[in-house]
Amino acid sequence: MTIPFHKPTQLLAVIMIGSMILCACATPPPAVIEADPGLLRVGVSPDAPPLIFKQNDEVSGLEADMAAALADHLAKKAVFVEVPWEDQIPALLDNRTDTIMSGMSITLPRQHMIAFSKPYFKSGLMILVKDLHKFTFITNRETAFAQSITWRIGVVKGTTGEAFIRQKSTGAKAIRAFSNQDEALQALMAGRIDGFVHDAPIVLMMAAQHQTAGIRPLPIMLNDEHLAWGMRKDAPGLVEAVNAFIDQAKRNGTMQTTIKRWIPLAE
Structure with missing residues (x-):
């Protein structure tokens, strides 16, 4: 499924x-x-x-x-x-x-x-961002990886999201590991990171819960x-x-x- x-x-x-x-x-x-x-x-x-x-x-x-x-x-x-x-x-x-x-x-x-x-x-990994209009040029995983050199990326410690980003985005401006997704969300909302990479169902739920704060998922899957x-x-x-x-x-x-x-x- x-x-x-x-x-x-x-x-x-x-x-x-x-x-x-x-x-x-x-x-x-x-x-x-x-x-x-x-x-x-x-x-x-x-x-x-x-x-x-x-x-x-x-x-x-x-x-x-x-x-x-x-x-x-x-x-x-x-x-x-x-x-x-x-x-x-x-x-x-x-x-x-x-x-x-x-x-x-x-x-x-x-x-x-x-x-x-x-x-x-x-499932797979997705990227959660704030102010989706700033990321409209990201249309596939390749452009996401290329653009990641300018991003501060948040992940949760010990997850596949962390392992994936450390392998695929070695040129990222910064990779910041958090203890849990709530800490990462707060960092995203405060502008301390530019994107949060996590499991797709969780990213979508977080986006649904925080729409009024401008939190949105990039509509691409980074992996399977x-x-x-x-x-x-x-x-x-x-x-x-x-x-x-x-x-x-x-x-x-x-x-x-x-x-x-x-x-x-x-x-």
């Missing part, structure tokens, strides 16, 4: 509508949950709407919906373990969580450390990424069960329905 970005204004409108849909999700448990055969401990960093975030003090979003459905498929109870993004893989490897369901992209370095499920969603769920390599049975769930959810249409609830124009 992919996201088309040729109609940014329409997309922002439906993303805003989608963000208003409530989902009944499990209440986050205490920070440390012991392993239990009846529990699926789901590692989340709930600061990335529409994928995973807090709504009315509950963990919500696309990943939260899928976690609840996955747990039901496994005859387990889903409990959300809130983990800082940079601690997601260490928490999994330390057996503090059973799976990462927090908008994680498949990358080779991550594959060396953990096992991934089959991809469930095709595949989102999946992370598990320990010493848990092959869980990986197989999760893959079976993904196959079933795609066959019966529940995967597409859930994705469209949170990202309405996904194809």
Whole structure:
């Protein structure tokens, strides 16, 4: 499933509508949950709407919906373990969580450390800017890379956005890594950076929420990424069960329905 970005204004409108849909999700448990055969401990960093975030003090979003459905498929109870993004893989490897369901992209370095499920969603990176009219000449990724030598680019530490920009925009005026997307957004709004590179669904949601401040996405994709769920390599049975769930959810249409609830124009 992919996201088309040729109609940014329409997309922002439906993303805003989608963000208003409530989902009944499990209440986050205490920070440390012991392993239990009846529990699926789901590692989340709930600061990335529409994928995973807090709504009315509950963990919500696309990943939260899928976690609840996955747990039901496994005859387990889903409990959300809130983990800082940079601690997601260490928490999994330390057996503090059973799976990462927090908008994680498949990358080779991550594959060396953990096992991934089959991809469930095709996404990519986008650039969030202030005052879109200043960037109308950016029509494709090539012109974006060429122009980046004049930009101060913001990224979130430890994300594929940071790795991508450090590789592709070595001539950037500055690359500034933030602890989370909210810090990057504040820097963009204050004019301390010229663009913020992050996952497309999150960029679109941020743009929808801050339209009145002139925050807009550039309507281009910088790359292709595949989102999946992370598990320990010493848990092959869980990986197989999760893959079976993904196959079933795609066959019966529940995967597409859930994705469209949170990202309405996904194809």
